Amino acid sequence: MYLSRQIEEYLPRPILELVNDISRQAGRLGQKVYLVGGVVRDLLLGYPNFDLDLVVEGDAVKLAQQVPETGQAKLLAHKRFGTAKLRYDDFTLDMATARKETYARPGALPAVTPGTLMDDLIRRDFSINAMAMSLAADNYGELIDPYQGKGDLERRLIRVLHSKSFTDDATRILRGVRYEQRFGFEFEAQTADLLERDIPMLNTISGDRIRHELELILKEKQPELAIKRLGELGVLATINPSLKGDGWIAEEFDRARRLKKPTQLSSLYFCLLIYSFTENDIEQLLVRLNIPAKLSRAMRDTLRLKTRPPLLDKPSLKPSEIYHLLTEYEPLAVQVNAIATESPTVRRSLQLYLTKLRYVRTALNGEDLKKLGISPGPEMGRVLRILHKAKLDGEVRTRADEKKLAVSSSLKLER
Numbered sequence: 001m002y003l004s005r006q007i008e009e010y011l012p013r014p015i016l017e018l019v020n021d022i023s024r025q026a027g028r029l030g031q032k033v034y035l036v037g038g039v040v041r042d043l044l045l046g047y048p049n050f051d052l053d054l055v056v057e058g059d060a061v062k063l064a065q066q067v068p069e070t071g072q073a074k075l076l077a078h079k080r081f082g083t084a085k086l087r088y089d090d091f092t093l094d095m096a097t098a099r100k101e102t103y104a105r106p107g108a109l110p111a112v113t114p115g116t117l118m119d120d121l122i123r124r125d126f127s128i129n130a131m132a133m134s135l136a137a138d139n140y141g142e143l144i145d146p147y148q149g150k151g152d153l154e155r156r157l158i159r160v161l162h163s164k165s166f167t168d169d170a171t172r173i174l175r176g177v178r179y180e181q182r183f184g185f186e187f188e189a190q191t192a193d194l195l196e197r198d199i200p201m202l203n204t205i206s207g208d209r210i211r212h213e214l215e216l217i218l219k220e221k222q223p224e225l226a227i228k229r230l231g232e233l234g235v236l237a238t239i240n241p242s243l244k245g246d247g248w249i250a251e252e253f254d255r256a257r258r259l260k261k262p263t264q265l266s267s268l269y270f271c272l273l274i275y276s277f278t279e280n281d282i283e284q285l286l287v288r289l290n291i292p293a294k295l296s297r298a299m300r301d302t303l304r305l306k307t308r309p310p311l312l313d314k315p316s317l318k319p320s321e322i323y324h325l326l327t328e329y330e331p332l333a334v335q336v337n338a339i340a341t342e343s344p345t346v347r348r349s350l351q352l353y354l355t356k357l358r359y360v361r362t363a364l365n366g367e368d369l370k371k372l373g374i375s376p377g378p379e380m381g382r383v384l385r386i387l388h389k390a391k392l393d394g395e396v397r398t399r400a401d402e403k404k405l406a407v408s409s410s411l412k413l414e415r
């Protein structure tokens with residue numbers, strides 16, 4: 001089957017011309033280039049996907065270095081892995097030398113040697129991801145589908161390529177559920193059995209790799225679907241006994257998404273996942289997933305802040321009091337609590353802090369205070385804190401207000 005016509009309609013003209021240029025250059029070097037993986041799958045499904053993966057029978061790094069100067073591309077090459085990434089403004093091009101992989105033991109990173117396209121396809125996770133489309137002149141557009149991926153797309157099935165697939169690499173369990181839920185597919189019967197059998201193999205996988213796959217899940221449109229499914233399968237409990245994928249999670253994820261500017265949405269989801277954890281649970285998870293320092297702080301703060309409401313749950317708090325209660329916490333943790341708290345009063349305070357209070361600055365700085373005769377050091381520190389507090393509480397508005405307050409409070413301090 002040939003996809004020459006489909007690819008013309010699917011890829012924007014400049015991208016198509018670029019990959020065709022690359023392929024022509026490869027041809028001159030006696031090498032062949034293929035589109036592989038997600039983009040071929042999504043082309044057949046009719047979903048847009050501009051993260052293009054190219055496999056080169058030859059040398060991907062050399063080829064990438066010769067890509068005609070288009071001005072805007074950033075090249076990131078890994079000679080040792082035979083891979084190169086070209087990053088453009090609105091799409092990326094991953095180029096990889098076709099490789100053969102062997103697994104010394106379950107969960108280990110595979111040993112890699114150069115190989116053919118066929119070697120490169122059999123190392124892949126699922127039949128729907130193990131298709132390629134040739135870009136070479138002599139069979140341009142040919143679909144290469146040794147594992148009936150197209151048939152599985154039509155039957156809406158996720159199928160592994162061999163029975164040791166999840167044993168070799170149990171991250172595929174997480175990947176499989178991600179695709180199952182994204183596309184609304186099902187696991188093919190034997191794959192489903194293998195998956196259940198191999199869930200304990202997740203214990204052979206490093207924290208970084210599990211975390212990476214969880215992050216990919218949390219970047220899905222509706223990650224709660226995969227999270228729920230992973231809960232039902234017992235995958236979450238294998239990662240950490242307290243991880244749950246229940247209805248509460250779905251509701252909170254939905255609220256998180258509806259926030260105005262959810263910049264770090266996947267970190268936000270991550271913290272929601274641990275909202276009902278104990279301190280102990282959190283420490284275990286931080287170690288198991290080797291969570292980086294900043295997110296670790298946000299997770300710990302999420303819990304510390306959650307146990308603060310007795311102080312925060314008062315409608316009469318002044319803005320400066322709210323500020324001082326919250327300023328020591330990671331903003332992400334404040335955000336998580338604003339979403340998940342049951343108290344409307346607490347939520348209002350947290351929102352006020354997030355949207356306004358944390359940005360409040362005095363008009364006067366140290367230089368200005370010096371000019372007013374206030375000497376640098378502890379005294380100036382105290383005056384600045386007085387000004388900041390007054391500004392938070394709306395007691396001063398203008399620069400002139402601040403000057404007046406600065407002078408009078410420094411006089412008071414002197415006395």
Ligand code: ATP
Nearest residue numbers: 037038039051053123124125126129130169171172
């Ligand atoms: P999407 O990005 O839409 O989730 P994708 O297919 O591009 O889908 P990536 O995670 O970008 O997925 O991986 C690219 C390709 O690499 C996949 O299509 C798959 O064939 C292969 N791949 C990635 N991870 C694994 C793995 N753990 N085992 C086997 N193959 C993998």
Ligand code: MG
Nearest residue numbers: 038051052053
């Ligand atoms: Mg991809």
